[in-house]
Amino acid sequence: MTRALGGRMHRLLAKGRRAIRPLAYLAMWFAAVLGAQAVREAFVFVPGFVPWDGESPRDFFVFTGGAACFTAVAVLICVGHIPVRSVVGRFVDGLGLRPASRRQAVQWAVAGLATAAALWAGAELVDLLPGLISVPDAEDPRSIAVADTSTLVRFCYGLIAPAPLEELFYRAPLLALWLALLTAQHRGNWTAHRWLRWSLMAAAITISTVWFAAGHHLGGSVNVAHAALAGVILTAAALRQRSLVPALLGHGLYDAYAFAWA
Known part of the structure; x- marks a missing residue:
């Protein structure tokens, strides 16, 4: 009976981890998108650049902060459930950013x-x-x-x-x-x-x-x-x-x- 209960708990934990991973991936995707937007906004600091899509120093810091916040959310989702390094690795591999x-x-x-x-x-x-x-x-x-x-x-x-x-x-x-x-x-x-x-x-x-x-x-x-x-x-x-x-x-x-x- 103890083994059966342990096996059931193990299956429930495994299902929980599978449910958590997509949330962590989604947070990482938001962080990546906001980080890419921050890179675009950074050109506002280049001499001679004329903002054409609302770029401003304020937006650069807003998007950088947003990327940092979603990165922190992804880490918090993983802590205590699944290794952060594993999730990051699978996210990178899922987008095909790391050649085999x-x-x-x-x-x-x-x-x-x-x-x-x-x-x-x-x-x-x-x-x-x-x-x-x-x-x-x-x-x-x-x-x-x-x-x-x-x-x-x-x-x-x-x-x-x-x-x-x-x-x-x-x-x-x-x-x-x-x-x-x-x-x-x-x-x-x-x-x-x-x-x-x-x-x-x-x-x-x-x-x-x-x-x-x-x-x-x-x-x-x-x-x-x-x-x-x-x-x-x-x-x-x-x-x-x-x-x-x-x-x-x-x-x-x-x-x-x-x-x-x-």
Whole structure:
């Protein structure tokens, strides 16, 4: 009887840990998103940078504090239940931020460069579509923001300001959903039906892509169209490699080139 009671308690604790992990992952995701936003806000301290999206020193400290608070929440959720290092490791691996081997790191780098090339080619093709309106750089607040900064600052802004924030916000949830569906499939759960799995992913990708494109209206309809295509390309890169790294690298390199030299 004692063994049976002990076994039951062990199963209950295991279920409790499984329920706690998603809460810790969610807190870490919020911390990562707010941290990426803080990096973007940090450019307000760069001489010559003109705030274009409400950036301010106050917002930098607000987002930095928010990231620290959610990190603390994630730690508090784990304390006494599951090792913090284990949860952090699984969160990082879940987003595919840590290559398992040197070969995989090279594959992600190549995929990132291919993604950047696909984004550039997509932008060129979209520019050829009739009826789309493009806002001149002299009127685009994003271009005005970095117009009086150096090429190095413009390159760094494009590389680390938009991409990490947008990939964490738009593509990371899609990657997490895809991996969760694959895990459920391997376990023989309800997502074993391929049509159901792909229907869920198609709906999630559509919502994410439309939302992502709508957020790029400042450059005119041509920029919205390119953002929609870019959303599909970046999502494909992340899901194909099961990692956020190729999307981060490709997106960052494309934006860096666009801000620095295009």
